[in-house]
Amino acid sequence: MLYVGVDIGGMSLKIGIVNEKGEILSRFVMVFDKQSKQEEMIVALANNIKNHIKEEKYNINDIKGIGVSCAGVVNTKTGYCDYSANLNWNKLDLCGILTKYTGLEAKITNDANAAILGEVKFGIAKNYHNVVMLTLGTGVGGGLYLDDKLFEGNEGKGAELGHSLFIYNGRKCACGLKGCFEKYASASALIYDTKEAMKLDKDSLMWKYCENDIEKVNGKTAFECAKNGDPSAKKVVDQYISYLSYGILNFCNIFRPEVVILGGGVSNQKEYLTNPIKEILKENNYGYKNTPPVEVLIAKLGNDAGIIGAAALLMD
Amino acid sequence: MLYVGVDIGGMSLKIGIVNEKGEILSRFVMVFDKQSKQEEMIVALANNIKNHIKEEKYNINDIKGIGVSCAGVVNTKTGYCDYSANLNWNKLDLCGILTKYTGLEAKITNDANAAILGEVKFGIAKNYHNVVMLTLGTGVGGGLYLDDKLFEGNEGKGAELGHSLFIYNGRKCACGLKGCFEKYASASALIYDTKEAMKLDKDSLMWKYCENDIEKVNGKTAFECAKNGDPSAKKVVDQYISYLSYGILNFCNIFRPEVVILGGGVSNQKEYLTNPIKEILKENNYGYKNTPPVEVLIAKLGNDAGIIGAAALLMD
Numbered sequence: 001m002l003y004v005g006v007d008i009g010g011m012s013l014k015i016g017i018v019n020e021k022g023e024i025l026s027r028f029v030m031v032f033d034k035q036s037k038q039e040e041m042i043v044a045l046a047n048n049i050k051n052h053i054k055e056e057k058y059n060i061n062d063i064k065g066i067g068v069s070c071a072g073v074v075n076t077k078t079g080y081c082d083y084s085a086n087l088n089w090n091k092l093d094l095c096g097i098l099t100k101y102t103g104l105e106a107k108i109t110n111d112a113n114a115a116i117l118g119e120v121k122f123g124i125a126k127n128y129h130n131v132v133m134l135t136l137g138t139g140v141g142g143g144l145y146l147d148d149k150l151f152e153g154n155e156g157k158g159a160e161l162g163h164s165l166f167i168y169n170g171r172k173c174a175c176g177l178k179g180c181f182e183k184y185a186s187a188s189a190l191i192y193d194t195k196e197a198m199k200l201d202k203d204s205l206m207w208k209y210c211e212n213d214i215e216k217v218n219g220k221t222a223f224e225c226a227k228n229g230d231p232s233a234k235k236v237v238d239q240y241i242s243y244l245s246y247g248i249l250n251f252c253n254i255f256r257p258e259v260v261i262l263g264g265g266v267s268n269q270k271e272y273l274t275n276p277i278k279e280i281l282k283e284n285n286y287g288y289k290n291t292p293p294v295e296v297l298i299a300k301l302g303n304d305a306g307i308i309g310a311a312a313l314l315m316d
Numbered sequence: 317m318l319y320v321g322v323d324i325g326g327m328s329l330k331i332g333i334v335n336e337k338g339e340i341l342s343r344f345v346m347v348f349d350k351q352s353k354q355e356e357m358i359v360a361l362a363n364n365i366k367n368h369i370k371e372e373k374y375n376i377n378d379i380k381g382i383g384v385s386c387a388g389v390v391n392t393k394t395g396y397c398d399y400s401a402n403l404n405w406n407k408l409d410l411c412g413i414l415t416k417y418t419g420l421e422a423k424i425t426n427d428a429n430a431a432i433l434g435e436v437k438f439g440i441a442k443n444y445h446n447v448v449m450l451t452l453g454t455g456v457g458g459g460l461y462l463d464d465k466l467f468e469g470n471e472g473k474g475a476e477l478g479h480s481l482f483i484y485n486g487r488k489c490a491c492g493l494k495g496c497f498e499k500y501a502s503a504s505a506l507i508y509d510t511k512e513a514m515k516l517d518k519d520s521l522m523w524k525y526c527e528n529d530i531e532k533v534n535g536k537t538a539f540e541c542a543k544n545g546d547p548s549a550k551k552v553v554d555q556y557i558s559y560l561s562y563g564i565l566n567f568c569n570i571f572r573p574e575v576v577i578l579g580g581g582v583s584n585q586k587e588y589l590t591n592p593i594k595e596i597l598k599e600n601n602y603g604y605k606n607t608p609p610v611e612v613l614i615a616k617l618g619n620d621a622g623i624i625g626a627a628a629l630l631m632d
Contacts, residue, residue: 073606083606130470142570146469151462153572154446157607165566168483168500168559175604177565184484243484249493250481254458254570256469288491290389290399291473 002058003314004049004066004104007306009111010086015049016304017058018311022122024304026056038092046101065105066098067313069114069306076156079108107313109156111135111306115299116143117150118309119261124300130257133299134161134248136266140182146255162186166247184243187219187265190236194222197236205230219265223272241273245280252287252294263299270298318374319630320365320382320420323622325427326402331365332620333374334627338438340620342372354408362417381421382414383629385430385622392472395424423629425472427451427622431615432459433466434625435577439616446573449615450477450564452582456498462571478502482563500559503535503581506552510538513552521546535581539588557589561596568603568610579615586614 002025007014011034016027030048032041053060072084079095081087095106109117116133119125125133129148135141142161144151152158162182163175170179171189183189194217198206205225210216222240225233248260267273274296281287286294301308318341323330327350332343346364348357369376388400395411397403411422425433432449435441441449445464451457458477460467468474478498479491486495487505499505510533514522521541526532538556541549564576583589590612597603602610617624 073604130474146462146467147465149463151467153462153570154574155572155608157604158446158570158572160569160572160604163569163604165480165482165562166484168486168562170484176600177562177603246481246484246493253476253479254469254474256471256474256476258470284492287493288389288473288476288479292471 001064002062003064003311005307005309005311006045006049006066006068007111007114007310008068008070008087009306010071013045014307015045015052016307016311017052017056017063018308020315022118022308022312024307026052027307028052032087038087038089039097041087042092042094042097043101046098049098050102060103063104065107065314066102067114067310068094068098068106068108069111069310070094070108071111074108074110074156076107076109076152078155079106081108105314109150109152109310109313110141112141112143113150113152113156113159114309114313115141115263115301115305116145116261116309117312118301118305119263119299120145120150121312121315122301122308123305124297125259125261128258130255131259131261132161132248132251132255132257133261133263134185134244135264135299136185136244136262137187137264139188140186141264143261144255161251164247164250166243166250181247185240185247189243190219190222190240190266191217193240194233194236197222197232201232204232206233220268223269227272241276242280244273245277248277248294248296249281249284249287252281252291256287256291257294258292259295259297261297261299263305267298274298317380318378319380319627321623321625321627322361322365322382322384323427323430323626324384324386324403325622326387329361330623331361331368332623332627333368333372333379334624336631338434338624338628340623342368343623344368348403354403354405355413357403358408358410358413359417362414365414365420366418376419379420381423381630382418383430383626384410384414384422384424385427385626386410386424387427390424390426390472392423392425392468394471395422397424421630425466425468425626425629426457428457428459429466429468429472429475430625430629431457431579431617431621432461432577432625433628434617434621435579435615436461436466437628437631438624439621440613441575441577444574446571447575447577448477448564448567448571448573449577449579450501450560451580451615452501452560452578453503453580455504456502457580459577460571477567480563480566482559482566497563501556501563505559506535506538506556506582507533509556510549510552513538513548517548520548522549536584539585543588554592557592558596560589561593564593564610564612565597565600565603568597568607572603572607573610574608575611575613577613577615579621583614590614
């Protein structure tokens with residue numbers, strides 16, 4: 001059997017034909033026409049998928065269906081994208097339209113859920129039963145694989161671990177709440193804290209690293225300067241790792257996973273990130289005394305996680 | 317089929333024979349002999365169960381097995397109670413001994429998990445698929461029923477919602493971490509905050525309510541005096557309800573449950589507790605925009621939740 005995986009991040013999207021081993025056999029990209037109505041965008045996607053299948057000479061009967069990874073608020077029950085700020089979508093019958101124009105079954109989930117499903121089926125988290133995944137990017141994406149199953153919550157709208165509570169009445173979040181985890185543990189939060197530290201230390205190596213232009217600060221700035229011994233950068237990194245570690249301890253107590261997977265831009269720090277986290281987890285008994293150890297690993301599928309994870313929605 | 321439900325809270329325990337409707341047909345209590353070794357305690361329990369079955373003339377072939385609800389750190393895979401501070405147990409092969417001496421299959425879970433299973437199968441949470449339960453007592457017990465299944469985490473040691481993070485670096489918790497939810501939302505936390513408020517307001521009605529003896533403060537003090545218009549008591553209650561509501565919003569974003577069940581002593585405040593919580597949840601879109609409403613209900617099974625929930629461990 002073959003599976004179509006669709007990864008909708010923003011206006012541009014990636015589509016792949018995936019086999020049962022999670023290998024992408026062929027792929028294409030497309031860009032939505034900004035002038036189109038939301039329904040027309042999905043009709044165009046459906047037609048592109050049909051054309052690709054034809055051009056690449058796949059047998060339509062070999063294709064089980066279409067899995068869609070979509071950044072935004074989706075409803076797994078109805079197959080709708082209920083809301084996407086990036087794409088300006090509202091109550092869009094995404095799966096219904098895909099099925100209507102391709103004849104193929106379609107399933108949807110959000111991007112973080114697709115990423116963890118990819119990692120569990122074909123990536124770093126194979127053979128684990130309880131997995132928590134955190135994608136450290138603009139926000140913090142959350143994925144949950146519990147008792148050998150993707151857990152998405154009512155209507156597929158759970159696992160919003162970036163909007164779990166970190167500090168009651170803390171930093172204001174775009175979601176409307178205060179003190180959400182992503183306001184402390186995302187790449188954006190790291191950049192914010194890096195800039196604040198730079199303002200307090202005009203001699204910091206971080207100024208040199210970003211050519212004296214604070215707008216050039218990114219998620220690597222503090223990490224790279226800390227590696228070069230800059231005290232202010234080290235403070236930022238230590239604080240960030242503490243935030244992330246105590247967030248993970250929180251998820252340890254809630255889910256007691258066997259492994260926590262880190263993805264997203266910040267996870268490129270690899271052992272420099274995971275080693276101190278593991279120490280903090282161990283020092284704190286993985287959240288609670290007499291509990292089993294929790295492994296911390298870096299995600300493996302990278303940019304293909306969306307396509308592969310989306311395709312995996314159709315696999316048994 | 318019949319089921320034995322055992323509720324081990326401390327040295328005294330409750331045992332019931334439960335039918336498929338969740339009705340307790342007969343019951344007895346027993347007290348562990350403090351002088352006994354931990355294994356001997358369980359042998360005594362096994363013998364008492366056998367005698368009860370004989371005396372009440374049940375047919376042993378009608379009994380599917382024994383379910384145990386145990387306050388403490390249990391391991392659902394091995395059937396052990398790994399640790400109980402109250403009972404001074406360590407690595408106790410509880411289910412193994414019960415099976416050896418009764419010939420019946422035995423399963424174990426912690427008290428909070430048993431409580432939610434009881435409520436889902438036979439109590440207030442029937443017909444819901446995703447349920448979060450919080451037991452507001454000395455600590456905050458947490459139970460999770462996700463996608464129509466009890467979720468317990470690796471070794472049955474998850475769902476420690478009382479030890480989820482509420483304030484990074486906040487109040488020190490007995491578990492070793494800081495800022496755990498139960499340091500803000502348990503009855504103990506409510507009592508602590510009530511006392512602190514009384515120290516700041518010598519004219520508060522709360523002093524009269526507890527006969528000028530601050531040691532008489534309990535989980536009702538602030539609620540009852542708030543109902544009588546005392547401003548300091550009202551402040552304590554408002555703050556407590558805010559803590560609890562933002563904790564629930566946190567769980568909404570993580571699990572997106574259909575319903576949150578409140579049990580334990582504080583839940584006796586009923587609508588006085590749930591009505592303001594529901595308002596705060598609604599004001600905050602149940603955690604996130606475009607998400608379905610979450611109901612808040614009071615647990616129904618009360619003191620029988622342990623027996624019934626434990627028995628339900630053996631039901632399909």
